Amino acid sequence: MPVNVKVPTPLRKFTAGSETVSGNGATVGALIEDLEKRHAGIRERICDEQGRVRRFVNLYINGEDIRFLQQLDTKVKDGDEISIVPAIAGGAA
Amino acid sequence: MHGALLRADDVAALVGRTPLLRLTQVARDVPLDVRIWAKLEGFNPGGSVKDRPALRMLQEGLKSGKLTRDKVIIDSTSGNTGIALAMIGAALGFRVELVIPANVSVERRQIIEAYGAKPIDSDPLEGSDGAIRLCRQIIADQPERYFKPDQYFNEANPLAHYATTGPEIWDQTQGRVTHFLAGIGTSGTIMGTGRYLKERNPAIQVLAVEPDDAFHGLEGLKHMASSIVPGIYHEGELDGKVPAPTDEAYEMVYRIGREEGLLVGQSAGAACWAALQVARTIEHGDIVVVFPDFGDKYLSTNLWQGWSQRAPRFPRGLETNGADPDLRLV
Numbered sequence: 371m372p373v374n375v376k377v378p379t380p381l382r383k384f385t386a387g388s389e390t391v392s393g394n395g396a397t398v399g400a401l402i403e404d405l406e407k408r409h410a411g412i413r414e415r416i417c418d419e420q421g422r423v424r425r426f427v428n429l430y431i432n433g434e435d436i437r438f439l440q441q442l443d444t445k446v447k448d449g450d451e452i453s454i455v456p457a458i459a460g461g462a463a
Numbered sequence: 464m465h466g467a468l469l470r471a472d473d474v475a476a477l478v479g480r481t482p483l484l485r486l487t488q489v490a491r492d493v494p495l496d497v498r499i500w501a502k503l504e505g506f507n508p509g510g511s512v513k514d515r516p517a518l519r520m521l522q523e524g525l526k527s528g529k530l531t532r533d534k535v536i537i538d539s540t541s542g543n544t545g546i547a548l549a550m551i552g553a554a555l556g557f558r559v560e561l562v563i564p565a566n567v568s569v570e571r572r573q574i575i576e577a578y579g580a581k582p583i584d585s586d587p588l589e590g591s592d593g594a595i596r597l598c599r600q601i602i603a604d605q606p607e608r609y610f611k612p613d614q615y616f617n618e619a620n621p622l623a624h625y626a627t628t629g630p631e632i633w634d635q636t637q638g639r640v641t642h643f644l645a646g647i648g649t650s651g652t653i654m655g656t657g658r659y660l661k662e663r664n665p666a667i668q669v670l671a672v673e674p675d676d677a678f679h680g681l682e683g684l685k686h687m688a689s690s691i692v693p694g695i696y697h698e699g700e701l702d703g704k705v706p707a708p709t710d711e712a713y714e715m716v717y718r719i720g721r722e723e724g725l726l727v728g729q730s731a732g733a734a735c736w737a738a739l740q741v742a743r744t745i746e747h748g749d750i751v752v753v754f755p756d757f758g759d760k761y762l763s764t765n766l767w768q769g770w771s772q773r774a775p776r777f778p779r780g781l782e783t784n785g786a787d788p789d790l791r792l793v
Contacts (some may be wrong), residue, residue: 379677379707380676380677380686381678381690383677384700387745390472415676418710423711424680425680425709425710425713426679426680426709426713426765426766427680427765428765456678456679456680457682457764457765457766458680458681458682
């Protein structure tokens with residue numbers, strides 16, 4: 371069940387520059403594990419040592435913030451689009 | 464000094480002269496003869512350090528003739544610079560337009576509009592780069608209509624700090640400052656203040672605080688190695704850089720609130736964390752660290768609202784959004 375994951379610019383060093391990568395997993399948590407297998411190092415940028423999503427990271431599934439769904443247990447299905455977005459609103463560049 | 468100026472004829476005259484506060488609680492474990500002083504830039508009338516460069520860039524624009532009464536001030540920032548331009552634009556009687564990604568927080572948009580400035584929405588998916596591109600396009604369509612302060616390339620930005628922040632710190636510490644730390648966004652604060660302090664005493668260590676990684680949550684700060692380098696930034700003038708992790712910076716914001724009674728933004732948290740790191744490596748000294756703003760406009764950001772089940776003293780026990788119940792007990 372591959373899904374598309376949109377990767378922000380600062381994490382593209384793990385995806386050989388790709389803006390969108392595909393991954394598998396029944397939940398967002400499982401998907402992150404799968405991403406780690408394909409793109410070593412990416413998981414620890416998204417999650418802390420306890421495996422929790424870092425405070426400044428937002429994860430969206432089809433535009434919905436998973437914080438308001440089932441967080442890392444949010445179900446993922448074929449064709450979903452996941453976005454990884456750091457929490458920075460302002461600044462000019 | 465703050466308080467010495469009790470009356471002013473216009474808001475612009477209130478920019479600067481911010482107080483220094485000695486941090487005692489969060490700095491409990493630093494060596495006895497080391498003091499940490501926070502320069503509280505939140506006391507500026509627009510609420511941040513950006514009032515200084517915004518005022519100076521507009522003044523220099525007027526002096527050079529590039530900013531005339533018929534022009535509209537435009538820039539692509541939704542952060543503190545946008546708020547400062549809107550505020551000073553209102554005080555000086557100029558129209559201001561700010562290109563901002565459509566998803567910026569409600570408070571920011573309201574603050575900008577409250578000063579009479581006009582927000583222009585750019586594509587939220589393109590982030591701040593999208594705002595920059597749209598701003599360029601708007602100016603290209605009608606170049607004679609606009610004045611763009613261009614804080615990343617405008618020498619009036621560091622000059623504002625050379626002329627005000629630097630001398631204030633020198634006077635407030637009676638020349639005893641040994642280390643100066645500030646976060647780098649445009650680098651205007653560290654460049655201008657550092658330059659002034661080094662002229663007074665070349666032994667003063669000037670240290671820039673930056674996010675420890677390109678992927679970070681420290682609004683207003685730039686990870687230089689992975690960013691477009693500002694034209695005003697000259698790394699050779701620094702004595703070093705202190706990389707700050709976002710998690711540690713956020714934790715420091717919570718501590719400063721509870722222990723010092725000061726609600727600050729995430730960049731102040733990062734700067735304070737860095738100052739403490741430096742303090743633990745020396746035996747004597749007076750460290751001055753810039754706190755760019757207070758924290759009220761970040762209450763709706765991830766700093767407090769994000770995965771807030773984990774923010775200390777903010778148990779959201781009544782929310783049942785499917786989170787692991789253990790997380791809500793912290």
